Amino acid sequence: MGRRKPRHRAGCGHGSREVGLTAEAGAATGENKPLLRAVSGEAVWPPPMWLMRQAGRYLPEYREVRAKAGGFIKLCTTPEMAAEVTLQPIRRYGMDGAILFSDILMVPWAMGQGLRFAEGEGPVLDPIRDAAGVAALELEKVRERAAPIFETVRLTRAALNQHANKVSLIGFAGSPFTVACYMVEGHGSKDFHTARGMAFNDPALFGRLIRTLVDATTDYLLAQAEAGAEALMLFDSWAGMLPPSQFRRWVIEPTATIVRSLKRLHPSIPIIGFPRLAGPLIGEYAQRTGVNTVAMDTAMDPRFAASAVPANVGLQGNLDPLALIAGGAALEAEARQILAAMRGRPFVFNLGHGIEKITPPENVAQLVRIVRSGG
Numbered sequence: 001m002g003r004r005k006p007r008h009r010a011g012c013g014h015g016s017r018e019v020g021l022t023a024e025a026g027a028a029t030g031e032n033k034p035l036l037r038a039v040s041g042e043a044v045w046p047p048p049m050w051l052m053r054q055a056g057r058y059l060p061e062y063r064e065v066r067a068k069a070g071g072f073i074k075l076c077t078t079p080e081m082a083a084e085v086t087l088q089p090i091r092r093y094g095m096d097g098a099i100l101f102s103d104i105l106m107v108p109w110a111m112g113q114g115l116r117f118a119e120g121e122g123p124v125l126d127p128i129r130d131a132a133g134v135a136a137l138e139l140e141k142v143r144e145r146a147a148p149i150f151e152t153v154r155l156t157r158a159a160l161n162q163h164a165n166k167v168s169l170i171g172f173a174g175s176p177f178t179v180a181c182y183m184v185e186g187h188g189s190k191d192f193h194t195a196r197g198m199a200f201n202d203p204a205l206f207g208r209l210i211r212t213l214v215d216a217t218t219d220y221l222l223a224q225a226e227a228g229a230e231a232l233m234l235f236d237s238w239a240g241m242l243p244p245s246q247f248r249r250w251v252i253e254p255t256a257t258i259v260r261s262l263k264r265l266h267p268s269i270p271i272i273g274f275p276r277l278a279g280p281l282i283g284e285y286a287q288r289t290g291v292n293t294v295a296m297d298t299a300m301d302p303r304f305a306a307s308a309v310p311a312n313v314g315l316q317g318n319l320d321p322l323a324l325i326a327g328g329a330a331l332e333a334e335a336r337q338i339l340a341a342m343r344g345r346p347f348v349f350n351l352g353h354g355i356e357k358i359t360p361p362e363n364v365a366q367l368v369r370i371v372r373s374g375g
């Protein structure tokens, strides 16, 4: 892997450490895994694929495990169950990537912030609004509290290694800005007024929260890499709400810091960044953060992304989850347009946002057939 990546000189040549290769991983160097090759900057065709939220409520087998777990956090922190649901879409569809089953809000949870997932309401956190709230975050507890999540990574990687050894395990975290939005607001929101207000009213305090998250996220992702994650993804779902000056300060800079630290210790691990709704700033994000692949949201024109993002940086995305719900000819037309725009580039087929609960599972099978045909 390291030899294929001219962009990150530190990772070139011999001596670059391969990540997460335990003794039982054996021959699994990643050299032949289509997804790892594509996210590292190689054009692979037909493109490898996986879907954001591919383990989820649209699958009856997920709902069954979810009901047994008795709560979403319980499911995320019970390694056998979390590994099982991570593997479900691999068994059913033969995806090229398995994404760790967890949530971006497990980092604030691991730092001691109160979190619950209320049925039908989404996440609810005890909001952090002042210096005392930020100071109370227990950065040093993250590894210990998140230990079951790293165990899920270990179990999942071991299970994947027993199969054809073609499926890549993707670890992930939320990016500092998006996670801070939830930590300050205390719940989901259309505009995150309180969080974005804090960034303007008290940038010193917001900056302290962001720095805490940079440290926690780096450590949390390193632990996933050590446990066997082969690629890492940073979700910045709310990045697109920011004006350019704020986007540079709270999205690009913290992401660049995390990427730099990860690359120092694991030069060859590919990193995917998802700056949702970044629009015209996608090129600057690609160049300045150092990520290996940029994930495109549904609003991004793949042809624009192809022109704005350097050719050695991969792209991922960006089918509208609603097209997947529709299925049939509408799905086929949308998927083929994306494939046509991306041919010849390092590319991973995915959605532009998470799969919806009402998606018919057979439409996912139809999409797999379309992508495997190469368009």
Ligand SMILES: Cc1c2[nH]c(c1CCC(=O)O)Cc1[nH]c(c(CCC(=O)O)c1C)Cc1[nH]c(c(CCC(=O)O)c1C)Cc1[nH]c(c(C)c1CCC(=O)O)C2
Residues within 6 Å of the ligand: 051, 052, 053, 054, 055, 056, 057, 066, 072, 099, 100, 101, 102, 103, 104, 105, 117, 121, 122, 123, 172, 188, 235, 237, 354
């Ligand atoms: C903002 C955000 C969150 N979580 C995540 C994001 C970033 C991507 C995005 O913008 O969607 C990321 C996430 N959430 C989940 C994953 C697992 C891996 C995957 O399959 O992609 C990942 C990568 C599981 C989940 N995270 C959640 C579920 C649903 C929980 C359940 O089964 O009850 C799943 C499968 C819950 C969650 N978690 C979050 C919200 C707002 C919600 C409620 C919305 C909902 O219920 O769909 C926070």
